[in-house]
Amino acid sequence: DPGKSAYEIWLDNGFTGTEQDFLNWLKNQSNNADSLGLSFALTDEDTYSVSVGLATERSVIVIPATYNNKPVTKIANKAFNECKNLKKVTIPDSVTSIGEDAFRNCSSLTSVTIGKGVTSIGNSAFYNCTSLTSVIIPDSVTSIGEGAFYNCTSFTNVTIPDSVTSIGNNAFSYCTSLTSITIGNSVTSIGDRTFAGCTSLTSVTIGTGVTSIGDRTFYECTLLTSVTIGNGVTSIGNSAFYNCTSLNAVYITDITAWCNIKFNDYASNPLLYAHNLYLNGELITNLVITDSVTSIGNYAFYGCSSLTSITIPDSVTSIGGSAFSVCTSLNAVYITDISAWCNIKFNVNTSNPLLYAHNLYLNGELVTNLVIPDSVTSIGNYAFYGCSSLTSVTIPDSVTSIGNGAFYNCPVEYTSASAFAFGYINKNNLKTAIITSGDSIGNSAFYNCSSLTSITIPDSVTSIGGSAFDGCSSLTSITIPNSVTSIGGSAFDGCSSLTSITIPNSVTSIDNSAFQNCTSLTSATIPDSVTSIDNSAFQNCTSLTSATIGNNVTSIGDSAFFGCCKLVEVINKSSLNITKDSRNNGFVGYYALNVKTDGQSDIVNKNDYLFYTYNNINYLLGYTGNDTNLSLPDNYNGKDYQIYFCAFYGCTSLTRITIPDSVTSIGSSAFSNCTSLTSITIGKGVTSIGENAFYGCSSLTSVTIPDSVTSIGENAFYVCSSLTSVTIGNGVTSIGNSAFRGCNNIQTVFYKGGKEQWDKIGYAGGINVNKLYFYSEAAPTNSGKYWHYADDGVTPVIWQQ
Structure with a gap:
């Protein structure tokens, strides 16, 4: 920097002292300078080092082996830093170490001869020597420092001798012309990002002495096509092979060693891109794990799409996460012992090769009818995950627990079990479950078993755990035995096909959200044994029309009956003050027409239509049948009736509805979200259409509102997005927002x-x-937009002017 004094530059190079100290140092350097302009300093070992501070303008430097009759053993830190003219350097055999930044930023340096006595190459020693094309690292070198050859962009190849035991972080990063490297057998560790960004590198051979490969070691070596990994490697760091998109082959010599490698993430494994694994030069398609293997590590075969089958011995007790992820060609897993298989610890679902293989072979025979032997007491997590070859499973009484996802996506229609600890089975095709013994159904035991239609619970069961049947959307009925005392939170949440349930007198509490979103449930009777109904217990049971509250209920939690918009009748046998239109006591009386203290329900099911009469007014509450094209009854007991609030709410299968003249009003949200409804006929007796009555009927194309209607409520036809034509009778006096x-x-x-x-x-x-x-009616004489009926008296026709 021309703006700085020599003393300031001296300080910038890491020296300390007064300006007089600098002058004394400079004098000493001049006394110890040779004819080439090199500066030497005496070391503690009574040898000389090529010193710092006296830069040379020469292009060729030959460092002498001796100075003042003493050996030159070191090149000091920053000795030739920023020597832009330097092109060629010869380092004698007497030198044992090359210091940090010794030749950093020598951008013209093309050739370096390193003497056979050098044992260490310091951090950033040749950093950014962008003209250096090659260097021979002698057998004497034991360590290569961090960033030693960083950004030597003209480097084409390098051989790391067997003498080297460690290669530092970033040692060869961004040597963008480097095409091949051979790493000697004595190297035990390769640092982080050592070869990152070597975009011309095509092949790598890692010696048998290497035990660890650092993070991002070969990061974005985009032309790397093959890598040979020695059997001494035990760990490979994060993203070690990330974005090595040209890889097509990984070569190994020992499958046991490979299974034991700790891959830190999916991009640690070169198979992510290579897909093809070669054992002793042969492409592995039918992988046989040896008996010496007890565990298969995380990501071990991640992306190995060359695999078509795998044989796993009885010795294997654990398989790590994503061990077989994206092994898309796998179609068979071979084992010899079901008991051993059931005991394997699969860390996650992608640990199990059955996720892709689907077919399990026991002693060479495809397993379709699985019989778990009596010796098995537990079936591990994900044990048969994705095993679509299974058609039936027999589980003996000896089994006391079944792990998460053990039979997920197995097309099994019937399962018999004694212990029913079906934790997270998630069997989409499980249709029937018979539980033969046990005292509890665990949390999430049948969670999301969406095909389950029938469950048999024995008298030994005393508790049903939280979310035990959550999401069992095909379950239509269930009998809870008298032995059950508690029903856990969300136990039946989302059982949308459940039409009835009997809660036995043994139950003392109904937990949070226990029956929430049971949208087909029409009635609920809370027995006298129950003392509390927790928050949201029956929330959004939109078909619930009648609820009986037992004698001993002392509390009903917040929103326990919120959204039960058809709950017209409450039979309150408790001491709670339940009143109509009140939000207290969990909204139980909020929607009610009638709250009474005794008697039976007055709701009548007539030909699948639910009717309720209160104060001499008849209400249609809903429909329990399966028809999709409905013509509503002409009357109820010879009298007119009203369509009640939410009567057909969310009936997504309903396509057509005809409302007779005997109907006097359409209640709020009566047909809301009937998304398949394409046609409605509104009778001439209807006087009002309530708020949200046809909200979200997105398939409705036209509607005719008769002259009898006087009011159309807010949002009555909101987002009926297919509606193209509307006829409004002349009786309408108000149309809501x-x-x-x-x-x-x-x-x-x-x-x-x-x-x-x-x-x-x-x-x-x-x-x-x-x-x-x-x-x-007649052709208009004044301007404007007008219409009339066609000859059929039904079809609107626009007058042309």
Whole structure:
């Protein structure tokens, strides 16, 4: 830096002292300088080192073996740092160490001869020597420091001799012209990012002495096609082979050693990109794990798509996470002992090769009818995960626990078990379960068994755990034995096909969300033994019409019955003050028409239609049948009726509905979210359409509102996105906010009155007035948009002007 004094530069190079100290040092250097301009300093060992501070402008340097009759043994730190003109250096055999940054940023250096006495090459010794094409590392070198050859972009090849025991972090990083490396057998560790960014590197051979490969060692060596890994390697660091996208072969000599390698993540394993594993030069397709293997590590065969089958011996007791992930060609797993297989510890589902293979062979025979032997007491996590060859399973009484996901995605229709500790089985195809003994059903035991239709619970069971049947959406009924005293939180949450359940007198408490989202449940009777109903216990049971609260219930938690919009009848036998329209006591009376203290339910099921009469008014509460095209009853006991709040809410299979003239009103949310409903006929007796009545009926294409209707509630047809045509009778006097909002495909709105009458309505409920046509029986004489009926008296026709 021309702006700095020599003294300041001296300080910048790491020296300390006064300016006089600097002058004394400079004098000493001058006294110890040779004719080449090299500076020497006496070491503690009574030898000389090529010193720092006296830069040379020469392009060729030959370091002498002796100076003042004493050997030159070291090249000091930063000795030739930033010598931009230096092109060639010869280091004699007398030198034992090359210091840190010794030749750093010597950007013109093309050739270095390292003497046979050098044992260590210091950190960043040749850092950024971008013109250096090659270097011969002699057999004397035992360590190569961090960043020693970092960014030597002209380097083409390097051989690391057997004498080297350690290679530092970043030692050869970004040597972008380096095409091949051979790492000697004495190297025990390769540091982090040692060869990162060597984008021309095509092959690597790692010697048998190497035990560890650091993080990102070969990071983004994008042309690397093959790697040979010695059988001494025990660990490979994070992302060691990340983005080595040209890899197509990994060569090993010992499968036991390979299984024991600790791969820190999926990109530690070169198979992520190579896919092909070679054992002693032969491509492995049918992998046979040797009896000496007791565990297979994490990511061991991650991405090894050349594998078609694997034989796992009885000696294996654990298989690590993602050990067989993305082994997409696997189609067979061979074993010799079911008991040993059941006891393997699979860390996660991707530990099990059956995830991809699907077919399990026992002593050469495909297993379809699995019989667990009596010697087995537990079946481990993920033991048969994805084993689609199974059609049936027999589990003996000796089994006391079944692990997470043990039979997940196995097409088994029937399972018999004694201990039913079916923790997280997640068998989508499990249809029937018979439990023969035991005193509890564990948490999440049948969680998300979406095909389960039947479960038999023995009298020995005293508790049903949290989420035990959560998500069993095909379960239609269940009998809880009198031995059960507690039902855990979310035990039956989301059992959307469950229409009835009997809670025995033995139960004392119903926990949080126990029956939440049981949307087909029509009635609930809480026995006298129950003292508390916890928060959200029956929340969103949208088909629940009647609830009986037992004598001894003293508390009902928050939102216990929230969203039970059809709950018209509450029989309150408890001392709780339950009243209509009240949000207290978990909303149990909030939706009710009638709260009474005794008697039986007055709800009547007539031909699959649920009716309720209160104060001489008849209400249609819902439908329990399976028809999708419905014509509602002409009357109920000879009288008119109303369609109650949420009566057909969420009936997604309903396609057509005909409402007779005997219906007087359509309640709020009556047909909300009937997403398959394409056609509705509204009878001439209907006077009001409630809020959200047809909210979200996204398949509805047209609607005719008869003259009898006087009001259309807020959001009545909100987001009926397929609606193209609307006819509104002349009896309508009010249209609620957003009644037709989100109906963006409406092309025509036929109003049976005139403009003056329309203007009195005041608010169009989201109707685009540019689509509006007024009724005119005769051809209009004034300008405007008008319509009339065709000869059939039904079809609207626009008058052409």
